[in-house]
Amino acid sequence: MSTFAARMAFPAMMLAAVAANAGAFELTSTDMANGQPLTSRQEYQGFGCSGDNLSPQLSWSGAPAGTKAFAVFAYDPDAPTGSGWWHWQVVNIPAGVSSLATGAGDPARQLMPAGAVQRNNDYGQPGFGGACPPQGQGVHRYQFTVYALASTLELPENASAALTGYMVKANALGSATLEALYQRP
Template sequence: MRQFKTSVLVSLTSIFLTGAAYADSLTLSSNDIAHGEFMSKAQEFKGFGCDGGNVSPQLSWSGAPEGTQAFAVFVYDPDAPTGSGWWHWQIVNIPADVNSLPAGAGTPGSGSIPQGSIQIDNDYGTKGFGGACTPKKNGAHRYQFTVHALSQKLELPENASGALTGYMVNAHSLASSTIQALYKRD
């Protein structure tokens, strides 16, 4: 009997894992950045001693789970010497029928963000994308570009903080995918 129970458990586990393998999975890609690779000067901030292009990279995603009502895109540096990391970009309520953002979409006033989307103040104090600007001689930092499929559009107060936005996105995230790019200044 014990062998039968083990066999049934193994079979059920196999069915579950096989089914999961066939399920859509959210995948993030980009023409401008790559996982584990250094970003170009185009993605460096212009200000705070940095003189880059401050251009948000092109991003595309596919495989959103059923029930996705909106998307959010975050860019976060967990290595910033702040004790709490650094929010470089948070854009929420991207419509569910949108699956990409062009390069430069995070530039305030560019008109490139999808209608209905909301850009949150980054840690530079502006709405939109704020590029990499690692302190000199601080080594390489990781920049986590993450897309979240959301179960609903978010209702956020005007001037919501990055922490509150992160909390709400994580509370309603059905799936996420991350490209972790690198940057450093010597």
């Protein structure tokens, strides 16, 4: 093989390796399914909604090499705010953890692994805040994403959701997403 051909083949091999590694990182849940509706268990309690406000069980596998921590986000890009709605942001989940139990997003339940930090959601409280789209808005998408991080994050105590998202994405080695749906009856 000529030097030129070898140089041209190397980027293609790297892209194939990255694609193979990216496909290996997977997020699953026993409480929800990709493209399917959430239940009232994941509906918020307040703002006119009367659900159980339970964060769903999440499990992940195939994290990229070098993962030092994880972050989990739940985000509604369809919220009529101009910037979506952050339902959950958890950072610094230890690298040895590969799942969160149903209800782990409720700080009072103390189900989060040691070291994990739940940021304020857009309801203004730490932890998970369930789905509660405005009536008449139709179906909203709820994107649950786990990020594999190259390092734990040092964030100010009052970091905004935008700053938290920026720092997570700047340190992400990979991510996996499940997108569920919800519409108020």
